Amino acid sequence: MTEETDKRGSAEEHGQDKQDPEEGVQPRGKWANNMEFILSMAGEIIGLGNVWRFPYLCYKNGGGVFLIPYCVFLFCCGIPVFFLETALGQYTSEGGVTAWRKICPMFEGVGIASQVIVIYLNIYYIVVLAWAIFYLINSFKSPLPWSSCANPWNTDVCFSRPGLFANPELFNKDSNWSFLHNISASGYEDYYSNFNETFLLKVSSPEEEFWENRVLRMSHGSGLGDVHWDLALCLLFAWVICYFCIWKGIKTTGKVVYFTATFPYLMLFILFIRGVTLPGAADGLKYYLKPNFSKLAEPNVWCDAGTQVFFSYAVCQGVLTALGSYNKYNNNCYKDCLVLCCLNSATSIFAGFAVFSIIGFMAHDLNIPISDVTASGPGLAFIAYPRALSLLPGSSFWAVLFFLMILFLGLDSQFVCVESLATAITDLFPSRLRRPGAREILVLVIAVTCFLLGLPFVTEGGIGLFRIVDTFGPSGTSLLLIACAETLVVSWVYGADRFYDNIEDMIGYRPSPVLKYCWMFVTPLICVATLLYNLATDSPQSVYSELFGSSASTIAALLIATPLICIPVYIFIALRRDPNNMTTPSKDLRQVSPDKPVLTLCNLVIFQAQRRPNRNPEERNTKTAEELTSFGID
Structure with missing residues (x-):
């Protein structure tokens, strides 16, 4: 790096805010070191989807062959958008809304749309943590409450099949099988052979009933019904943890992620070692x-791969930009993004080994096909995996480890999303929200509001609402x-070559x-085709009407339309506000080559350099001299 670049980087490292200073307004913070940034990003992108969605999609869509379409979408869509959003945040030093306003005022709505998606996530995603806390509390009981049918919530059709691995004494000669309607071990096989198909369709496992x-x-019935206050308390506890992880901003967030981002890897590794040593794991x-x-040859496989990449890499949510x-201005975000993308995909593949080794053991122990126990989403985390853990000796210990892993996998994703929303709002109103104490109040308001809006998800009909929001909130559409x-605005409106110049100015190479x-x-093209x-x-509509009544299609349409409508609305606002500068970047943004074309293709100039309006030569020279002086260059 040249001496001029070092001086420039030094100026940016010290939090140059690019705004007129006001009395009492605190400067915008920076990560204490690069590791805090890496771990925060890892905590956001590596979450529950790596454990409960990718392994299921992999087995469902051709096993190892699924990695082919997955990698195609990863290299053509995931990594490009992931790097674009991260580099945009680093270049502008702005959150998910004001970053788009600064590079192209007309498309500020793109940033608003991404924050609507983040609001959805902040409201409903933490409900999974409430479920995990509920299971974690019950994991300290022995026997596990979901391992038997002798509980008040069980029905007459509950049927529990004991596993040989955890209960070898039950399969000895003259064993006591009185809990199965006084059937002895010698009659165990005949008992199963006499089941008719009607009964098999009616029985349910204790894990399902729990x-x-x-x-x-x-x-x-229809509607939400009553709030379950024990789950509501778990939800409140999750929000309390989340609040104190980020209430002081990146000063606390950067320290918390040292634990929350690494602890799940320890748990996952322990569960993997235990899983592969069990019979049936192979x-x-x-x-x-x-x-x-x-x-x-099936289009659904490619669609699933694309959807998984977009969800697991947290793109289009404004979080990466925040x-x-x-x-720091001269951080090598290009290298960081490549490392994070490799880490995310490797974690997904490794999680599949941990999950399917346990599922293979359960199928072996219960002598049932593996396809009967595979599941995705909450079904894997709260039914299939707990069932497998209950078959192990010392089941409570393994259950505690598993639900701790689920809790921390979701926790850092959750509080980083809240951090993203707080950052976006603070950057919109810096003169008011960068004052002492304002940050804590803002995060508290977000936490309380999202907690109250999350209460409908812990009602009797809450799971139906959860599924609708999960599908159509951060939807593929x-x-x-x-x-x-995002890609069209940066490449064709702001100019891909100009953005490359900005990146080169930050990291030192293109x-x-x-x-x-x-x-x-x-x-x-891939996004449009998908x-x-x-x-x-x-x-x-036909799928979710059964879950939430006739209003399901209306809710789904509103969830999809709300973020997307922000884009044309803000185009109209920009047209009314300042039609001559709708695509003109902010004067605060550093442009090292303002006279170069903003977009070229095969050495042909597509768009010439964009001149800033209302700037005569004398004013421009004065501004350039001020910039050089601020960097210590005479």
Whole structure:
């Protein structure tokens, strides 16, 4: 790096705010070191989806073959958008809304749309942590309350099959099987052979009944019903933890992630070691990775791969921009993004080994097909995996480890989302919210508001509402359209070459030119193609009307339309406010090569340099001299 670059970086490192200082207004903070940024980003992108969604999609869509479409979407969409958002935050030193306002005022709505998605996540995602806390509390009981049918919430059709591994004494000669209606061990096999199909369709496992009748307590009528106050207390406790993780800003967030981002890896590794040493684990791993190349011809496989990449990399939510905005100006965010993307995908694959080794053991122990115990989402975390853990000796110990892992996997994703929203709001009103004590009050208001809005999810009908918001809140439709807008704005409106110049000014070299063409052509085309396929094949109304009545389609439409409508609304606002400067970047942004074309293609100039309006030569020279003086250059 040159002496001039070092001086420039030094000026930026000390929190140059690019705004007129006001009395009592605190400067914008920076990460204490690069490791805090790395761990915060890792905590956000590595979450529950790595454990309960990727392994299921992998086995469902051709095993190891699923990695082919997954990698295609990763390199063509995931990494380009991930790096774009992170670099944008670092360059502008602004949150998810004001960053877009500064590079292109007309598309401030793109940032607003991403914050609406973050609001959805802040409200409903933490409900999973409330469930995890509820299970964690019950994991200290022995025997585990979901391992038997002798509980008040169990029904007459509850049936528990004891496992040989955890209960070998039950399979000895003359064992006592009185808990199965006085059936002896010698009659155990005959007992199962006499089941008729009607009874098999009616029976339910104790794990399912604990989840449905004890945790969710679902009502069979329409509407939300009563609030379950024990779950509400778990939700409140989750919000208290979340609040104190981030109430002081990145000063606390950067320290907390040292634990919350690394502890789940320790738990996952312990569960993996335990899983692969169990009988039947090899069958589970084979089922997980066995390639089926015929699946590559199915469009659903490619759609699932794209959806997984967008969800697991937290793109189009403004979170990456917010976290990147706290970097020092000359941080090598390009290298950081590549490392984080590799870490995220490797974690997903490794989590599959931990999950399917346990599932293979459970299928072996209960002598049932693996397909009967595979599940995704809450079904894996709160039914299938607890069932497998209850079959192990010392089941309470393993259950505590598992739900601690679930809690911390979700916790850092949750409080980073809250941090992103707080950052965006603070950057919108810096003169008011960067004063002493304002940060704590803002985060408290966000926490209390989201807690109250989250109470409907812990009611009798809350699981139906949860599924609707989970599907249509941060939906594939919304994320694909926002990703398409982001790449088109940066590459064709702001100018891909100008953005490359900005990145080179920050990190000292130009990234791979492949990213430029992904932003310009590949990523938007893939997003549009995937979106059209989703719209042509999905029928959400018929699926979710059973879960939440006739209003399900209305709720789904509102959830999708609310963020997307922000984009055209803010285009109209910019048109009314200042039609001559709708695409003009802020004067605060450093442009090292203002006279270079903003976009070229195959050495052909597509768009010339964009001149800033109302700046005569004398004023421009004066401004340049002031910039050089601020960096210590005479």
